Amino acid sequence: MKEIVSRICKWIDLPGAVIIISCAALTWLIGCASNKKSGELAGGTTLSAAEKSGAQLWAENCIRCHNIRSPSNYSPAQWDVVMMHMRVRANLTPEEHKKILAFLKAGT
Amino acid sequence: MVTVALLAIPYTMVAQDVATSPPPDYVSRAEYDKLRAEHEAMKQELEALKTAVHAMANGTAPVAPAEGPAAKTAASEGKQVVTSVPSQAATDELRQEVDTLKTQVKETFPGSTKFLVAGYGTAGFTARSGEDPFFDASFNALFLWKLSDRLFFEGEMELEFEDNATTINLEVAQASYLLNDYMTIGVGRFLNPMDFFVERQHMNWVNKLPDKPLAVYDGLFPESQLGAQLRGVIPIGPTKLEYVGFVANAPGLITAPEDFSELGMLDFPNTGNFGGHVAVGGHLGFIPIPQLEVGYGIQRSKVGPRDQAVVNVLQSVDFNYVSDSALLKGLINLRAQWGWSHVGDFVYDPDGSQGFGPLEFNNNRNGGYAQLSYRPTHIDNDIIKNFEGVFRYDRLNQLHTPVGFDEQRWTLGLNYWLTPSTVIKAAYEFDDKNGGARDQDAFMMQVAVGF
Numbered sequence: 199m200k201e202i203v204s205r206i207c208k209w210i211d212l213p214g215a216v217i218i219i220s221c222a223a224l225t226w227l228i229g230c231a232s233n234k235k236s237g238e239l240a241g242g243t244t245l246s247a248a249e250k251s252g253a254q255l256w257a258e259n260c261i262r263c264h265n266i267r268s269p270s271n272y273s274p275a276q277w278d279v280v281m282m283h284m285r286v287r288a289n290l291t292p293e294e295h296k297k298i299l300a301f302l303k304a305g306t
Numbered sequence: 307m308v309t310v311a312l313l314a315i316p317y318t319m320v321a322q323d324v325a326t327s328p329p330p331d332y333v334s335r336a337e338y339d340k341l342r343a344e345h346e347a348m349k350q351e352l353e354a355l356k357t358a359v360h361a362m363a364n365g366t367a368p369v370a371p372a373e374g375p376a377a378k379t380a381a382s383e384g385k386q387v388v389t390s391v392p393s394q395a396a397t398d399e400l401r402q403e404v405d406t407l408k409t410q411v412k413e414t415f416p417g418s419t420k421f422l423v424a425g426y427g428t429a430g431f432t433a434r435s436g437e438d439p440f441f442d443a444s445f446n447a448l449f450l451w452k453l454s455d456r457l458f459f460e461g462e463m464e465l466e467f468e469d470n471a472t473t474i475n476l477e478v479a480q481a482s483y484l485l486n487d488y489m490t491i492g493v494g495r496f497l498n499p500m501d502f503f504v505e506r507q508h509m510n511w512v513n514k515l516p517d518k519p520l521a522v523y524d525g526l527f528p529e530s531q532l533g534a535q536l537r538g539v540i541p542i543g544p545t546k547l548e549y550v551g552f553v554a555n556a557p558g559l560i561t562a563p564e565d566f567s568e569l570g571m572l573d574f575p576n577t578g579n580f581g582g583h584v585a586v587g588g589h590l591g592f593i594p595i596p597q598l599e600v601g602y603g604i605q606r607s608k609v610g611p612r613d614q615a616v617v618n619v620l621q622s623v624d625f626n627y628v629s630d631s632a633l634l635k636g637l638i639n640l641r642a643q644w645g646w647s648h649v650g651d652f653v654y655d656p657d658g659s660q661g662f663g664p665l666e667f668n669n670n671r672n673g674g675y676a677q678l679s680y681r682p683t684h685i686d687n688d689i690i691k692n693f694e695g696v697f698r699y700d701r702l703n704q705l706h707t708p709v710g711f712d713e714q715r716w717t718l719g720l721n722y723w724l725t726p727s728t729v730i731k732a733a734y735e736f737d738d739k740n741g742g743a744r745d746q747d748a749f750m751m752q753v754a755v756g757f
Contacts, residue, residue, distance in 0.1 A: 246541065262626065283458065286484075289591070
């Protein structure tokens with residue numbers, strides 16, 4: 199067991215280990231703090247896409263990579279193209295794609 | 307007593323008025339009958355109009371409305387009554403106008419395929435110690451076609467102006483087809499799916515700092531692949547599992563470089579696929595909660611001349627946590643990625659003709675970054691909430707390779723977001739190299755616009 203741990207540590211190297219441990223610790227701290235402060239956030243994490251609104255899915259999925267773009271940025275026809283692009287690039291489920299697109303089109 | 311009596315007089319008078327006169331909303335029988343007659347007349351008039359309009363719409367001959375008692379009553383009261391419908395000529399003219407308008411509206415339709423030009427542009431300034439400071443600019447145009455509900459094409463072209471020259475690179479040219487809800491196939495040149503930073507974060511309006519991290523960009527992994535990929539996502543309750551698998555041209559192996567430090571490195575834009583090897587790889591990403599994504603990517607191939615090929619393995623782990631925290635009054639963005647590159651034992655310059663061989667070594671390098679940013683989006687101040695602080699640590703370990711040094715950097719940045727996709731970035735980078743190489747601290751600025 200000790201050998202395995204030692205081999206893994208050697209494999210990921212010291213900076214890698216520091217980064218992994220720091221990220222895990224920070225995530226845990228921020229997650230705990232956020233959940234304690236906001237019950238909504240904690241509740242939101244256990245819902246599936248079918249139970250979430252287009253606005254919620256839009257906020258959750260887009261922000262994972264970049265700032266949220268306003269629905270007024272594009273026309274409904276343009277959102278069709280953008281969302282197809284994002285469905286492929288960001289691996290959106292059909293449910294997420296459909297709901298987010300409907301929300302964006304309604305907001306243009 | 308007298309005063310009270312005087313004050314009571316007006317109220318007594320008002321009470322008497324109310325008792326003797328009818329209330330203001332009172333309608334007499336005569337008025338009611340008159341209104342009722344008018345109402346009936348209008349109903350009949352409306353029915354006649356409806357019949358006429360219906361006849362016009364159907365293109366049938368107009369029928370003169372019957373001049374019933376309602377019309378006569380209305381006419382006798384001086385009201386204008388429609389007693390005839392427009393002529394056939396007027397109807398034809400109206401029809402022609404509608405047809406013209408229909409044609410004009412149809413001309414504005416985008417057609418069955420939908421096309422969009424998106425992308426981003428940047429302008430930057432870099433002052434690096436030991437080098438002349440310089441400005442640079444670049445423009446990435448992204449062409450997107452939605453050909454049908456299942457077929458999609460994207461092309462990305464990068465135009466960069468640096469060192470008095472404009473370079474053009476084809477970053478992406480990929481056709482994607484949605485096989486089903488959970489599976490998409492893509493062929494062409496696509497961003498490297500095993501490298502999370504390259505695929506999701508390298509765009510300048512998305513990347514939080516003016517430059518890009520060591521190792522994961524323009525370092526250990528290719529930026530794009532030339533081949534085919536199969537990708538999709540599987541929802542598992544509230545969680546999601548993303549997957550990508552690909553086959554592509556394998557990297558080339560640099561065996562006779564102009565610069566000795568490049569010996570044993572991989573040549574990524576291997577468009578000709580010299581050596582004839584195929585790389586196989588993929589990426590798995592897991593999203594347990596909406597704020598968190600962790601992933602692992604791998605690519606394996608043989609590299610080098612066909613008769614002396616050695617194994618190359620590229621691996622990457624990525625971690626991304628983004629949370630809009632009410633407690634911390636802002637948006638926390640924590641990202642990290644670490645990668646490994648292994649090239650097996652290879653004998654370089656076996657006959658000594660290049661002057662340094664025979665030299666046998668395996669080329670193992672690793673590196674990555676961790677980045678934390680915070681933007682106080684919940685602060686009720688329009689200026690402060692657009693500022694964003696960024697800290698990044700990045701590192702590339704390659705001391706035991708012909709490069710001969712490791713490098714690590716600490717970068718502090720401050721961004722100001724003009725719009726959600728327009729940012730002004732300023733950063734200072736502390737550079738630290740070992741192995742006798744010179745440290746190159748840098749001050750950088752960049753304006754990035756996504757559109």
